[in-house]
Amino acid sequence: MATAQSLLLDHCPPTLPAEAYYDARWYDREQRLIWQREWIYAGRLSDLPKGVMRPVTVGGAGVILCRSPEGDVTAYHNTCRHRGSELCRAEQPLGKMIRCPYHAWSYAAADGRLLSTAQATPTEDFDKTGHGLFPVAVTLWNGSVFLNVADAPKPFAPDLGLNAHDNWPMADLVTGHRLVRDLACNWKVFWENYNECLHCPGIHPELCDLVPVYREGIMSEPERPGWTPETPTGHALRDGAVTWTLDGQPCGPVFPDLTEAERKTAANFVTIYPTAFVVAHVDYARVVSLVPTGPETTRLTAEWLFAPATMAQDGFDPARVADFATIVLDQDAEAAEMNQRGIRSPRYASGRLMPQEFDIYRFHGWVLDRLKDN
Ligand code: FES
Ligand SMILES: [Fe+2]
Structure with a gap:
């Protein structure tokens, strides 16, 4: 188990250089060495x-x-x-x-x-x-x-482990709702935003209301100062809420085989660089995938997945379930495009990562490792 000290960076490393987010040659290298290899x-x-x-x-x-x-x-x-x-x-x-x-x-x-x-x-x-x-x-x-x-x-091996969703009937879930958005940003800007919650208090009021720890600008309790593996973990959601919907209530039967920890977390992520993440909730799941369509454009697709029994409920409306994550996704999309425009400033050469941005640091390492390899 990690401690707060081991999660947070002990220094403030530089970000990737600005041209990584718009240069056509950089983009071509990524297409060849990342997207055509992963x-x-x-x-x-x-x-x-x-x-x-x-x-x-x-x-x-x-x-x-x-x-x-x-x-x-x-x-x-x-x-x-x-x-x-x-x-x-x-x-x-x-x-x-x-x-x-x-x-x-x-x-x-x-x-x-x-x-x-x-x-x-x-x-x-x-x-x-x-x-x-x-x-x-x-x-x-x-x-x-x-x-x-x-x-x-190479063998298929998502970054956070292949077994994280084993207690969900993932293969049986069907697509109930789909959303496609063309974002005016480089694909890495999307992943960087995904990898930190420092932006949560300012950008995601609804999400912070549902997941109180996000108000502190962190992704989980282990990032809290003074946290130790012995610190008991509470339910990740506000009192009475069990899942990521507008009212916090499940949209159908809760998956029966989840552990107590999986129910308390309420959102279990598997990250599959560079292409997608899958998040499983107690009652449904979501796949968010990316396709770079140019150095400064990215097509994002989000798919909401449900058990057939959930879909078969009388009057069930998957689009309503999607409302909550769509609000969050729109906020992230706007933030990512704002980030891209600022990176285009002639004075911006590169930035600095803060200790809480340890997952962005890891992501940058992942990208640079692949670009090194000829
Ligand atoms: S048969 Fe001639 S190009 Fe395919
Ligand atoms: Fe966000």
């Missing part, structure tokens, strides 16, 4: 129907996400081995084959093998077996699909 969230499996292929983008690379009529998930780079045409332009039905819309070469959906060159009749020097689709690695975790376009992907 596992990237590609949506919930329950939102990908069987017998469908869908074009998606991973680190700027076009990818076809395929689900066979039997339910198997495969993925390939969206480029034909003949002369490179895009293979899939829009979501469409998928059977056993992927057929190029240009000159009709066809590939096996199950393994990408080249099956036919259609009207073209290659000579003997052409080896069909060496011209299959380029595969993209797929991982299914807790009902979510992750893709990795690296040649030799």
